[in-house]
Amino acid sequence: MTYSRIAGTGRYLPERVLTNRELETMVDTTEEWIRTRTGIERRHVAADTQGTSDLAEQAARQAMEAAGVTAADIDFLVVGTTTPDLVFPNVGCLVQRRLGIHGCPAFSLEAACSGFIYALSMADRFIASGSARCALVIGAETLSRIVDWNDRATCVLFGDGAGAVVLKPADEPGILSCHLGADGHYGDLLYHPYGTSRPQRPGDLERPYVQMKGNEVFKVAVKTLEGIVDETLAANHLERSAINWLIPHQANIRIIQATAKRLDMPMERVVLTLQDHGNTSAASVPMALDVAVRDGRVKRGDLLLLEAFGGGLTWGSALVRF
Ligand code: UT7
Numbered sequence: 001m002t003y004s005r006i007a008g009t010g011r012y013l014p015e016r017v018l019t020n021r022e023l024e025t026m027v028d029t030t031e032e033w034i035r036t037r038t039g040i041e042r043r044h045v046a047a048d049t050q051g052t053s054d055l056a057e058q059a060a061r062q063a064m065e066a067a068g069v070t071a072a073d074i075d076f077l078v079v080g081t082t083t084p085d086l087v088f089p090n091v092g093c094l095v096q097r098r099l100g101i102h103g104c105p106a107f108s109l110e111a112a113c114s115g116f117i118y119a120l121s122m123a124d125r126f127i128a129s130g131s132a133r134c135a136l137v138i139g140a141e142t143l144s145r146i147v148d149w150n151d152r153a154t155c156v157l158f159g160d161g162a163g164a165v166v167l168k169p170a171d172e173p174g175i176l177s178c179h180l181g182a183d184g185h186y187g188d189l190l191y192h193p194y195g196t197s198r199p200q201r202p203g204d205l206e207r208p209y210v211q212m213k214g215n216e217v218f219k220v221a222v223k224t225l226e227g228i229v230d231e232t233l234a235a236n237h238l239e240r241s242a243i244n245w246l247i248p249h250q251a252n253i254r255i256i257q258a259t260a261k262r263l264d265m266p267m268e269r270v271v272l273t274l275q276d277h278g279n280t281s282a283a284s285v286p287m288a289l290d291v292a293v294r295d296g297r298v299k300r301g302d303l304l305l306l307e308a309f310g311g312g313l314t315w316g317s318a319l320v321r322f
Contacts, residue, residue, distance in 0.1 A: 004127035004135070004167045005174025006322060007069070009290040010062025011163045012055050013044040013277055020156070027152040034156045039253025043159025043278035045144045051085035053094035055162035056140035059286070060095060066293075067166035069134055071099050074166075076132035077106040078122055080115025080139045080282035082311070083146060084108055087196055091140065104132075112190070113249050113310025114180070115139055115282030116163070120306075120318055121178035123167050135167040139282035146192055148209035157251070158210070159278035163286025176319040177235050179228055186220060186313040189213045221251070221309045222258045228307060229262050232317045238303075240264045245298055249308035250274035250284040259307065271297070281310060298322055 019042045020031040034040055046055060056079055064070070079091040086094075092106035111118040116139030123135035140162035147155045167175070190212045193204035225248075233240060240263045248256045250273055260270050271292040273284070280287065285306050292298040300322055307317040 002128055002130055003170050003173040003175065004124045005170040006165045006320065007168040008063045008065070008067025008166045009164070009286065009293045010059045010064070010066060011161065011287040011290040012058035012062070013161045014046040014050060014055065016045045016047060017042050018045050023156050026149060027155060029152045029156055038157060039272070039274050040157065040278045041275040044161055046142045046160040050142070052081050052083050052140045052142045053085050053091050053098065055142065055160065056091060056095050056138045056164070057098045059140065059162035059164040060099060060136055060138055062290070063136070063164035063166050067168065069166055071101045073134040074099070074101045074136050075104040076123055076126050076135035077101065077104060078119040078135070078137055079108040080111060080119040081108050081141055082110050082112050082115065082192070082281055083142045095138065111310070111314040112312055113251065113279070113281045113284070114308040114312070114314040114316045116285045117178065117306060117308045117316030117318055118180055118314070120165070120175070121180055121316065124175040124178060127167055127169050133169055136164065137167060138162060138164040139284070139286045141281045141283045143210070143279070143281055146208070146210055148207065151209065153214060154210050154212055157279050159280050161277050161280040161283040161287055163283050163290055165286055165289070172321070174321055176321060177232065178316065178318045179231050179235065180316040181228065182312050182314040184312065189217050189220065189313065190311040218252065218255065220313060221255050224315050225255065225259045225307055225309055226262045228315055228317045229259060229305065232305060232319050236319055242303055243305045244269065244302040245292060245304045246270045247285060247288050247292065247304055247306045249310070250277070250288060251279045251309070263305070284308070
């Protein structure tokens with residue numbers, strides 16, 4: 001039986017930092033409101049010259065270096081993103097070209113904030129089935145391009161960034177299980193109205209930005225994440241105390257605290273990075289993982305619970321023996 005394991009991690013944040021204080025000068029908000037209601041203190045914004053693939057490329061290079069692999073080794077490339085550079089070529093192909101990788105499948109998938117977990121699950125299946133031997137899995141976003149910088153309810157929340165992992169085959173399970181879900185009936189709670197095919201609804205063209213009923217999303221997020229934590233533990237016959245680190249999607253500290261409580265886990269065992277980059281959608285879980293790996297908190301052999309929730313609505317978790 002072949003399993004997959006995480007062989008290396010990486011991340012990239014654009015240089016430009018936008019603080020809560022700066023946002024006070026842009027919209028009717030306060031530093032204190034943002035920090036206490038969300039946990040966010042600053043976010044990074046991509047330069048005008050940077051697209052999602054530029055961010056993804058940097059994170060990928062770091063992950064490949066950490067895993068000790070080269071472009072020639074990569075035989076599967078997937079990018080979770082909601083903010084592709086172009087309709088096509090997809091971000092996977094753009095990154096593939098930058099990295100000098102030839103021939104392997106390369107694609108992006110949209111599952112909003114759950115994009116990385118969905119992508120990880122795909123790559124894990126390809127490796128476990130023997131169809132791939134070295135997968136590059138990326139979550140990358142330039143959400144600053146699709147938020148309304150005049151809307152205080154959304155612009156204070158989001159940021160840009162990218163995170164990546166390299167998966168390789170192993171005899172012992174690294175990815176123990178992935179659990180994915182979605183419910184399109186909640187689509188109107190969090191969406192972006194612009195597309196390429198559907199006739200736009202009245203008013204959509206005038207507001208081509210992220211639309212969110214924050215309070216309602218919050219409630220569904222807490223309930224759904226509690227459910228997926230329980231499902232993940234049950235599927236692996238594990239007690240809550242078995243988990244060493246919770247590596248959650250970084251959207252709101254209050255949602256993260258609720259999930260930690262469900263796991264009976266002190267916040268010291270939760271990797272929190274949202275204060276530094278806000279909600280970076282598909283990039284947030286791999287970035288948080290990379291932070292905790294590089295600062296030495298996450299060690300080989302630790303049991304990690306990765307989870308995410310976002311537009312669609314979509315959600316997912318991955319239980320990982322690092
Ligand atoms: O990543 C994918 C999934 N997304 C999420 O998980 C986001 C989930 N939602 C949330 O994180 C929270 O609902 C928000 C942070 C978006 C909002 O927090 P909240 O505690 O749910 O606030 P609220 O929307 O109920 O608004 C409370 C008040 C309102 O004023 P009134 O009506 O009570 O007078 C808002 O107008 O806060 C006001 N408000 C703000 N005030 C200052 C909303 N945004 C701001 C702001 N600054 N930026």
